[in-house]
Amino acid sequence: MSSLGAIVRGNLRNNAVHFALASVGVIVGIAAFAFFLALGAGVREVVLGKIFPLDQLEVIAKSMTLDVGPVSLGLASDVLDEKAAEQLRGVAGVRGVYPKMKLTAPAIGLGGKQIIGNDIRTELIIDGVDPALVQGEFSGSDQFRVVPDPLATTPTACAADSACPKDMYCGKPYRGGPGKVCRDYVPVIASPHMLEIYNGSLRRAYNLPRLNPDFLIGVTLDMQVGASMVQAAEKDELLYEKLKLVGFSDKAVPLGVTLPLSQVARYNVHFGAPEAATRYHSIIVKIESKDQVAAVAKAIEELGFEVTDGGAEQAGFLISVFVLVFSLLSTIIVGIAAVNIMHVFFMLVYERQREIGIMRAVGARRSDIQRIILGEAACVGLIAGAIGVGLAYATSRVFDYVSAQHLPDFPYKPETYFAFSVDLVALALGFAAGFCVLGAWLPARRAARMDPAAVLTGR
Amino acid sequence: MIRARGIRKSYRLAGARAGELPVLRGVDFDVEDGEFAAVIGRSGSGKSTLLALLGGLDSDYSGELKVAGKDLRTLSDAELSAYRNATIGFVFQAFHLLDHLSCEDNVALPALFRVDGKESKEARLTRARELMDTVGIADKIGARPGTLSGGQKQRLAIARALYHRPKLLICDEPTGNLDSASAAAIIALFRRLRDESGVTLTIVTHDPTIAAAADRVIEIRDGVVELAGGGEEVQA
Numbered sequence: 001m002s003s004l005g006a007i008v009r010g011n012l013r014n015n016a017v018h019f020a021l022a023s024v025g026v027i028v029g030i031a032a033f034a035f036f037l038a039l040g041a042g043v044r045e046v047v048l049g050k051i052f053p054l055d056q057l058e059v060i061a062k063s064m065t066l067d068v069g070p071v072s073l074g075l076a077s078d079v080l081d082e083k084a085a086e087q088l089r090g091v092a093g094v095r096g097v098y099p100k101m102k103l104t105a106p107a108i109g110l111g112g113k114q115i116i117g118n119d120i121r122t123e124l125i126i127d128g129v130d131p132a133l134v135q136g137e138f139s140g141s142d143q144f145r146v147v148p149d150p151l152a153t154t155p156t157a158c159a160a161d162s163a164c165p166k167d168m169y170c171g172k173p174y175r176g177g178p179g180k181v182c183r184d185y186v187p188v189i190a191s192p193h194m195l196e197i198y199n200g201s202l203r204r205a206y207n208l209p210r211l212n213p214d215f216l217i218g219v220t221l222d223m224q225v226g227a228s229m230v231q232a233a234e235k236d237e238l239l240y241e242k243l244k245l246v247g248f249s250d251k252a253v254p255l256g257v258t259l260p261l262s263q264v265a266r267y268n269v270h271f272g273a274p275e276a277a278t279r280y281h282s283i284i285v286k287i288e289s290k291d292q293v294a295a296v297a298k299a300i301e302e303l304g305f306e307v308t309d310g311g312a313e314q315a316g317f318l319i320s321v322f323v324l325v326f327s328l329l330s331t332i333i334v335g336i337a338a339v340n341i342m343h344v345f346f347m348l349v350y351e352r353q354r355e356i357g358i359m360r361a362v363g364a365r366r367s368d369i370q371r372i373i374l375g376e377a378a379c380v381g382l383i384a385g386a387i388g389v390g391l392a393y394a395t396s397r398v399f400d401y402v403s404a405q406h407l408p409d410f411p412y413k414p415e416t417y418f419a420f421s422v423d424l425v426a427l428a429l430g431f432a433a434g435f436c437v438l439g440a441w442l443p444a445r446r447a448a449r450m451d452p453a454a455v456l457t458g459r
Numbered sequence: 460m461i462r463a464r465g466i467r468k469s470y471r472l473a474g475a476r477a478g479e480l481p482v483l484r485g486v487d488f489d490v491e492d493g494e495f496a497a498v499i500g501r502s503g504s505g506k507s508t509l510l511a512l513l514g515g516l517d518s519d520y521s522g523e524l525k526v527a528g529k530d531l532r533t534l535s536d537a538e539l540s541a542y543r544n545a546t547i548g549f550v551f552q553a554f555h556l557l558d559h560l561s562c563e564d565n566v567a568l569p570a571l572f573r574v575d576g577k578e579s580k581e582a583r584l585t586r587a588r589e590l591m592d593t594v595g596i597a598d599k600i601g602a603r604p605g606t607l608s609g610g611q612k613q614r615l616a617i618a619r620a621l622y623h624r625p626k627l628l629i630c631d632e633p634t635g636n637l638d639s640a641s642a643a644a645i646i647a648l649f650r651r652l653r654d655e656s657g658v659t660l661t662i663v664t665h666d667p668t669i670a671a672a673a674d675r676v677i678e679i680r681d682g683v684v685e686l687a688g689g690g691e692e693v694q695a
């Protein structure tokens with residue numbers, strides 16, 4: 001076989017021009033194939049990696065609803081509690097269970113001057129998550145923890161922040177009233193999605209400055225719990241806090257601010273009942289590996305919970321359809337190229353009748369001739385495939401460059417839209433070689449069956 | 460070495476002259492080991508057809524054809540290929556060298572198709588150079604066949620045919636493309652090879668001097684062997 005390799009190499013050199021012309025179609029087809037596959041993989045990475053993380057599920061209590069025409073009535077809704085969390089922890093494939101709690105009392109925020117120049121007053125959506133969920137995810141994640149209960153300590157009066165211990169501020173007492181006391185900032189985290197959407201679209205609509213996440217860390221916002229612009233609290237009382245942004249995490253609620261779970265529980269107990277402390281609204285279940293998502297989701301549903309659909313499945317499906325359509329198109333291009341390869345090999349076999357006859361006369365078997373020609377086809381395919389992948393890669397770089405330089409920002413705008421993996425390159429090369437071998441199949445058979453005597457004795 | 464009995468061969472024609480064209484209609488002859496046999500006959504009488512059968516390039520015939528103890532019609536493609544590779548050597552009128560290979564690589568071409576026991580590249584080149592020396596073109600080592608004269612090309616082709624030390628050399632009008640001086644030198648080379656190594660020679664020729672030098676002359680006329688005997692008889 002190695003000696004046949006020498007013949008193949010010699011023939012490739014000799015017929016380089018023919019092969020170069022023959023492989024143009026393969027190069028174009030494989031370039032398209034690799035390009036769209038890499039685009040699909042790249043977009044999937046952004047969508048499933050950043051927009052809809054796939055290694056976690058959000059579990060909610062099963063709600064029984066009765067659909068009466070267009071109206072759907074909530075009949076019963078179980079709450080999630082510590083028992084439910086314990087059940088979920090027992091599901092195979094679950095790496096961790098992190099309850100989430102909504103603030104059930106209304107809250108408003110006041111601030112924004114530091115960022116956009118004007119204070120704004122806004123209804124706040126407050127969520128609580130287990131600090132363990134984000135531990136180590138961003139620098140300063142250790143600051144994201146519940147602060148001491150102000151009702152359990154005697155406040156120190158103050159006149160200015162400088163009079164208070166480091167990391168505290170001088171502000172309104174927890175339950176309001178006259179004077180100022182030293183207070184702890186309540187640490188919050190926000191979702192990077194919010195920042196993306198702001199920077200990508202809202203900002204331009206309102207002509208506001210672009211926000212840099214690092215610059216936002218440390219920003220503070222006054223919060224009044226129990227107050228609402230629309231609705232009075234059940235308890236006719238307000239709690240005063242100052243929130244401080246300590247980091248960004250996609251575990252944070254997409255629109256709103258996220259506090260440590262026990263912090264939210266404290267407010268919920270204050271404005272509700274003691275059971276509110278362990279009444280979760282949803283539980284994030286982290287999964288050991290992405291492959292287990294479906295199985296874990298099924299097991300959780302069998303336990304009687306509901307898994308919210310974050311849209312990941314539909315997005316993944318759409319991407320798959322896109323990739324499928326374009327790889328099909330590329331396959332057609334490569335298929336047409338294979339027909340072209342076939343023509344060229346038929347021509348070459350005809351031109352090389354004498355050479356093939358000589359090899360047969362000195363002892364080449366039919367199968368040797370076939371192997372030589374198919375070997376040539378495979379090499380042509382591999383070389384054309386490599387050039388095609390290179391072309392796809394170069395095109396992808398141009399795309400990324402144009403996007404970075406000339407496209408306006410939009411949410412989740414990635415640095416690159418493409419993911420060229422080793423698997424993808426191997427697939428493209430195998431595909432190219434495979435199609436060329438396929439195209440050369442009939443010519444190789446014809447060459448193997450040619451009558452050497454007729455060519456060699458001059459007829 | 461060769462035993463031919465009742466060899467019949469016809470070509471199937473297509474197109475306007477569709478039908479069977481009988482070329483050999485019962486050919487009988489023998490060639491002994493180490494003999495120099497000349498095959499003569501008019502153009503179109505079937506000499507090349509007979510050589511293709513002897514050379515294992517065509518096994519579509521009837522009758523019995525044994526070469527070096529092998530019944531050629533019963534051999535598989537792999538066995539026939541091994542037979543062409545090592546048992547016999549071919550020399551053609553048109554030389555049939557590969558112009559994109561060096562002279563040594565042309566000589567060593569049969570080594571690439573050898574099935575039993577691969578040789579190293581060095582061993583192949585050494586053998587090729589030794590053979591080029593044997594046939595008298597040692598000075599052409601490293602050259603391309605395209606730069607050789609007709610006589611030198613035929614010597615190179617003979618060196619290739621000798622690569623695996625064949626028992627039988629089959630030559631189809633080996634001097635047909637050469638001037639008389641080169642032709643005489645090639646005939647002398649054949650005789651020397653036969654005398655030194657005992658190789659059996661079967662040479663198709665139009666050249667009366669070759670026929671005169673042969674131990675046995677096989678004349679094909681109207682599809683049968685007309686006369687088989689020593690070279691001198693033909694001349695007489």
Ligand SMILES: Nc1ncnc2c1ncn2[C@@H]1O[C@H](COP(=O)(O)OP(=O)(O)O)[C@@H](O)[C@H]1O
Nearest residue numbers: 454459470482501502503504505506507508509
């Ligand atoms: N492959 C072939 N197909 C059809 N006819 C052939 C073929 N080869 C040879 N012939 C015919 O067979 C006859 C003998 O040819 P050939 O053996 O080449 O004669 P020679 O070598 O004696 O000149 C000729 O009439 C030739 O036209």
Ligand SMILES: [Mg+2]
Nearest residue numbers: 457506507631
């Ligand atoms: Mg002839």
